[in-house]
Amino acid sequence: MRVELDNLSKSWDGVVGADRITLDIADGDLVAFLGPSGCGKTTTLLMVAGIYKPTGGTISFDGRVVNEVAPKDRGIGMVFQSYALYPHMTVFGNISYPLRIQKVNKGEIRERVQRVADMMGIGDLLDRNIAQLSGGQQQRVSLGRALVKEPQLLLFDEPLSNLDARLRLSMRGEIKRLQDGLGITSIYVTHDQVEAMTMADKIAVMSKGVLQAYDVPEDLYDRPKTLFVAGFVGNPPMNFFDVEIMRTDGDFRAKSGAIDLVLPADRAEKAAAAKGKVIMGIRPEDVDLVDDSAPAGEGLTLTGEITVVEPLGREDLLGVGINGVDMHVLVDKARGVRVGDSVDFVFNTSRVQFFDPETELSFLWA
């Protein structure tokens, strides 16, 4: 089912929950609503579900405006962070509840519940009480209950946030496979960008009730349109510097008190037109320790002092101070550097981003 939100807004006595959200979800896609707590992603989801009534704009399913349609008539299934299982019913009772309300006949209920439960790998738990299940099993029941009525649209409200890290990883893959296999259009609310990046066909990044970006995951990461998106997507976050772009001897250079770097023309040209200060962004993985065996070109290195070394296992995260400006650097291995060491860093300037400090829009992609 195709879902369109057009200028969808919700406010309570002047408090804005969602502000003119406009986006289009293609049939069969999984779209993630990504943003920090209180950004309006759950508010928007609950409007799509019909629990909240929009104060402006429209929601359309397959071109039909559904603003006034009751939740029960929207053909949706929903999965909650808290699982929201009925604690006084068994697993069978929970999964069969939507069908019992539709007055489906008993034999068919049995059959459909069993089929869905088998699919979720909980086929042998149907007689259990909810309290006897683990968190992962409860979330499977919750998914089963959402799927059993064969919905046109699946809504996930941070479904994995209550699970431990390992289970989250496996459920992530499972939900994605399931959604792909069944081809049900889905909206997936999360504050976990790894979840959003790995599962979603498109990601809607939200902040303070406003849709900041709506794009495929790779574009959000490599071609962020706003400063917020650049800073929010990616972990550890992108480093930002206030610089001026100068053109000397045909070379573009980014300069500030702390920084002097040569920039590739294709990136710097648009930012240079701005005259005056711009915000330069570079991701922690696009900076590296200078390797003596492969020396970097002139103007691509800076010297910094190590302030923090955080071993992450596969990589090391370094906190670096460059003439009083802090930045994060992600390196394969710290190669014996210690806090207090003065070290040379090479910048992969072909990956720098530039933003207008006034409008916070990207010079490159906006």
Added chain:
Amino acid sequence: MTPPLEKEALVRAAVGEPGSTRRTLGRRVRSTATAYGFLGPTIALVLTFFVVPGILLLILSFTDLASVNFGDPWNFVGFANFERLFTDRFFPKILRNTVFYVFTTLILFNLGLALVLALVTTNIPRRSGFFFRLVWLLPRLTPSVVYILMWKRIAQAEPFGIYNQLVPEFLGASGGNLFLGGSPWTFVILTNGFIGASFGMIIFTSALLSIPEDLLTAAKVDGASTWRIIRDIKLPLIKWPLLFIATYQTLSLLTSFEYILLLTEGGPGLFTTEVWALTAYKRAFASYAGNSQWAFGATWAIVLVTVALMFAVVYVKLFKFKELIQEPRIDNL
């Protein structure tokens, strides 16, 4: 058999290890003392105001103590008071009245109306809900005598009662004395019910509000109508408060009589609205030709206490209270 803990301590003492029996026992005595320290005030209250008076009442019911022979040594008369009670001409009527009064008020008001009020006031905007609950609490905040006087003013016969002055004319009834005179039970049950409902209302409201919002959202998405949500989700989840109120209010209605005393004094006529607790009160404290029959009143009271205790035991067994205390795991995050 030696309990395992003690056995372990004994073994340790025997092989000369630290943590011997003496230390373990000392700790046990201390923790027991702490427990009784906390329980102490409650135990003292229950003993002083329930157990001791109960025993005195029981003893009293086997004497013929009354205001006429007050000061004489107690004269034990065996089961004479009990015989007199069960052969009383009005005993069946009072029993019927009590059962009718307790269960009608309980079901219609203390449970029924309370539940309706709780469901309605939690389904409207928060502030309005709060306001209406406050209004329903007003009778409880009003002194009993004032509250009953207001009701009397409404329900008395013409020309005093507001109801009898106004309503029969509207309805075209011949009227005059429809309410207090014509159907005193309506009056008795309404006055008690209007107060009784507020207690359940408060308990049910808090229970309903503690149901996680997600569950109700889930039910709506699952296709449940408001009525189905109440029936399938809300009521089962407030089962424990419902049973608690049923038990508590049965017992408090059994022993309550002050509104009836103030309203009708058990009348009009002979024992029309007289309930058990009122009889006990009247026999003990109201004067019959200058004589208050303390011992006979005590007999009515002790029978009532016994019945109430039986009810309590039956409720506890019937509703599997032990299980219920553990069961409502509304949040299983």
